[in-house]
Structure formats: C-alpha cells, structure tokens
Amino acid sequence: MRTQVAIIGAGPAGLLLGQLLSRAGIDNVILERRSADYVLSRIRAGVLEQGMVDLLHEAGVGGRLDHEGLVHDGFSLAFNDALHRLDLKKLSGGKTVTVYGQTEVTRDLIEARQALGRPTVYEAENVALHHFDGPAPRVTFRTNGQEKELHCDFIAGCDGYHGIARASVPARSLQTFERVYPFGWLGLLVDKPPAAHELVYANHERGFALCSMRSAGRSRYYVQVPLGEKVEDWSDDAFFDELRRRLPAEVAGAVQTGPSLEKSIAPLRSFVAEPMRFGRLFLAGDAAHIVPPTGAKGLNLAASDIRYLFDAFREHYRDGSNAGLDGYSARALARVWKAERFSWWMTNLLHRFPERDGFDRRIQEAEFDYLVHSRAAATAVAENYVGLPY
Ligand code: APR
Numbered sequence: 001m002r003t004q005v006a007i008i009g010a011g012p013a014g015l016l017l018g019q020l021l022s023r024a025g026i027d028n029v030i031l032e033r034r035s036a037d038y039v040l041s042r043i044r045a046g047v048l049e050q051g052m053v054d055l056l057h058e059a060g061v062g063g064r065l066d067h068e069g070l071v072h073d074g075f076s077l078a079f080n081d082a083l084h085r086l087d088l089k090k091l092s093g094g095k096t097v098t099v100y101g102q103t104e105v106t107r108d109l110i111e112a113r114q115a116l117g118r119p120t121v122y123e124a125e126n127v128a129l130h131h132f133d134g135p136a137p138r139v140t141f142r143t144n145g146q147e148k149e150l151h152c153d154f155i156a157g158c159d160g161y162h163g164i165a166r167a168s169v170p171a172r173s174l175q176t177f178e179r180v181y182p183f184g185w186l187g188l189l190v191d192k193p194p195a196a197h198e199l200v201y202a203n204h205e206r207g208f209a210l211c212s213m214r215s216a217g218r219s220r221y222y223v224q225v226p227l228g229e230k231v232e233d234w235s236d237d238a239f240f241d242e243l244r245r246r247l248p249a250e251v252a253g254a255v256q257t258g259p260s261l262e263k264s265i266a267p268l269r270s271f272v273a274e275p276m277r278f279g280r281l282f283l284a285g286d287a288a289h290i291v292p293p294t295g296a297k298g299l300n301l302a303a304s305d306i307r308y309l310f311d312a313f314r315e316h317y318r319d320g321s322n323a324g325l326d327g328y329s330a331r332a333l334a335r336v337w338k339a340e341r342f343s344w345w346m347t348n349l350l351h352r353f354p355e356r357d358g359f360d361r362r363i364q365e366a367e368f369d370y371l372v373h374s375r376a377a378a379t380a381v382a383e384n385y386v387g388l389p390y
Pocket residue numbers: 008009010011012013014031032033034039044045102124127158159160161162163164165284285286287298299300302
C-alpha cells in the first residue's frame with residue numbers, strides 16, 4: 001500500500017486532517033487502533049472556538065453543527081454564593097463559542113469520510129512507525145490477522161496521549177513538560193435541560209463544580225473529586241447532592257436530576273512535548289499536548305494544530321514549498337503554550353488544592369473580585385476563552 005499522508009488515530013485531530021487533505025486532493029489513509037463504535041462512545045468536552053467552527057465548515061462538515069450547535073455569548077463564574085457573568089461577545093469584540101459535543105464532531109467527520117470513500121483501517125493492531133527520519137517513511141500494522149505495510153511521504157501522529165507516534169521518537173530528541181493536579185473531575189451526563197442557559201464554573205469551599213450541556217435537553221455536570229476516588233462509590237443521588245452544595249442557590253435550585261447516561265472520572269494534567277516534528281513525522285492534538293479541561297481548550301488545540309499542519313501539507317503538495325512544514329512545530333507550540341497557560345490559570349482559580357492554605361484561598365477570592373470589577377481582567381479571560389487567533 002502507498003499513500004501521501006499516513007494518519008495515525010481517528011480522533012477529531014486525525015479525522016479532521018484526513019477530511020481537509022481529501023478535499024484538497026491529497027491522498028491519505030487513517031489507521032485507528034479501536035473500532036468506530038468505540039471511538040464514538042467516548043464522551044468528551046464540546047465547547048468550540050470560532051476558529052474551529054470555521055475549520056469544520058472548510059472541511060465540509062458544518063451542516064449539522066449550524067443546526068444543532070448552541071451559540072453562547074457568555075458564561076458565568078461562581079464563587080461560593082456570588083455569581084458573575086462574563087459577556088464574551090461584548091468583551092471580545094463580537095466573538096462567541098459554540099457548544100457541540102466532541103462525539104458529534106467525530107460522527108460528522110466519520111460520515112463525511114465514508115461519503116468520500118476514503119480508507120480508514122479500524123482495529124489496526126501493532127501499528128509501528130519506521131524511517132521517519134529519512135525520505136521514505138513506512139508504517140506497519142496488523143489487520144484481520146494479516147501484516148500490512150503502508151509507504152508514505154509523511155506520517156501525522158494524531159493518536160492521542162497514549163499513542164505510538166510520540167513514543168516512537170527517541171527520548172533524546174524530545175523534551176517534555178508536565179504538571180499533574182492532585183484531583184480529578186467526576187462527570188455525569190443526564191437527559192434533562194441544563195440548570196442554566198450558559199455554562200457555570202463554580203469555585204466552592206468543597207471544591208470545583210461545572211454546569212455544562214450538550215443540547216437543550218441534555219446536561220453535562222462535573223464535580224472535583226480527590227485522586228483515587230472510584231466512580232462506583234458515587235451514586236447519581238450522591239453526585240447531584242454534592243453538585244448542588246457547590247453551586248449558588250439560584251443555580252442549584254434549577255438543577256434537574258435524572259438517571260445518568262454516563263458517569264466517569266477524568267484526571268487533570270498539563271503536558272507538552274517539544275518539538276512537534278521529527279523529520280517526516282508530525283504530532284498533532286493530544287499526541288503532543290494535554291490541557292486540564294477547565295478552559296475547554298483540548299479539542300480546540302487539536303483543531304488549531306490541524307489548521308497549521310493542513311496548510312503546511314497543502315503548501316508542500318500544491319506550491320512545492322516546505323516553509324509551512326519547517327515552521328509547523330514553532331507555530332503550533334506558540335499557540336499551544338498560550339492555551340496551556342490559560343488552562344493552568346483557570347484550573348488554579350477555580351479548584352480546591354489539598355496542600356494549599358488560607359493564603360491561596362484569599363488569592364483566589366482577590367482574583368475573582370478583580371475579574372468582577374476590572375474590565376481589563378475580564379477582557380483577558382474572554383479573549384482566551386473564545387480562542388486566540390490562529
Ligand atoms: N494506533 C492507532 N491508533 C491509536 C493508537 C495506536 N497505537 N493509539 C491511540 N490511537 C487512537 C485512539 O484510539 C484514538 O481514537 O488515536 C485516537 C486519538 O484520539 P484522541 O485521543 O481523541 O485525540 P485527538 O484526536 O488529538 O483529540 C483531541 O480534544 O477534547 C480533547 O482530549 C480531548 O480527545 C480529545 C482531544
């Protein structure tokens with residue numbers, strides 16, 4: 001087998017790159033370790049920056065997003081019983097975010113790829129990358145009990161944090177930066193209308209809580225829990241009780257409970273691997289970096305990486321220029337680090353840190369008070385939340 005770009009991983013990053021390349025007439029094959037059903041069963045975040053919405057349109061998958069996506073002009077921050085709305089649209093000069101689940105983005109991209117008849121090998125086993133430091137890279141894998149070999153010009157490592165792409169790079173060529181937070185988020189999905197029309201991020205003595213949504217009839221809630229907590233130990237009732245304790249009364253009173261469709265605990269981590277390019281291997285999305293979910297940046301960073309990487313491939317094939325490929329890592333990392341900073345900052349503002357004391361709590365209070373009273377401070381948050389320019 002031979003292709004121009006071998007894409008490892010059929011998450012949002014890999015699928016979006018595949019779709020953009022296919023529409024530009026650049027041949028590509030996606031290799032995915034899991035089944036399509038498994039990929040579609042993962043519940044993840046879903047707040048899209050305008051840049052990502054535009055990119056999905058460019059990829060030809062903006063139709064359902066336009067119909068079903070919820071455009072949000074703002075969100076609220078709560079501190080104990082105080083509730084403060086940030087008007088994103090006003091503060092950012094007209095920008096908004098769109099609430100549309102990552103699962104839906106993935107579904108749209110899978111369907112679009114099927115419609116174009118482009119190949120995705122699901123349940124590809126033992127994916128291994130070879131010779132990406134030279135002119136003729138190769139990917140080997142096993143499918144339906146057969147060993148296969150894929151020759152290509154380039155490899156795009158879009159296989160997430162636990163993938164094989166980053167792990168294939170010699171340790172001496174890679175520098176990593178990491179922060180692990182001493183808590184996780186317990187999330188619950190329920191078929192009830194959301195407690196508020198917009199997202200509410202809450203800092204409470206008992207810990208962080210978030211009211212989010214997937215649609216007008218489906219809510220997504222989170223509470224901060226200590227590391228090591230087990231999801232089996234949290235009944236739906238216990239979850240909702242804890243959630244309501246952490247929200248201002250007016251929001252808590254509007255929470256509608258029901259049986260959970262899904263409940264899981266996610267750890268919080270900040271991670272960056274540098275550089276994002278090694279010869280003919282390019283990393284994108286979670287394969288290269290992780291942010292804690294607090295700023296809703298994970299999916300959006302995958303999209304901005306793909307924006308830069310797609311432009312670079314197009315320049316290479318169409319214009320015969322390697323400038324985009326050569327500049328990819330520096331360009332992507334400059335944006336990644338700003339999103340890392342914002343996600344880290346929001347995480348620090350809103351969570352209860354077990355090892356910290358009254359001083360840190362007062363600093364959080366002062367930060368919140370500053371946001372409420374300073375337009376400059378609120379503008380800085382809004383500008384980052386809606387997404388820095390590509
Ligand atoms: N071979 C082939 N595929 C692999 C391998 C492997 N060795 N390892 C992992 N994969 C696949 C995973 O099964 C997954 O489907 O790569 C895909 C990576 O997808 P994601 O983890 O979703 O990562 P990405 O596409 O970068 O998406 C960005 O945004 O909201 C955030 O973290 C969230 O996943 C989200 C991310």
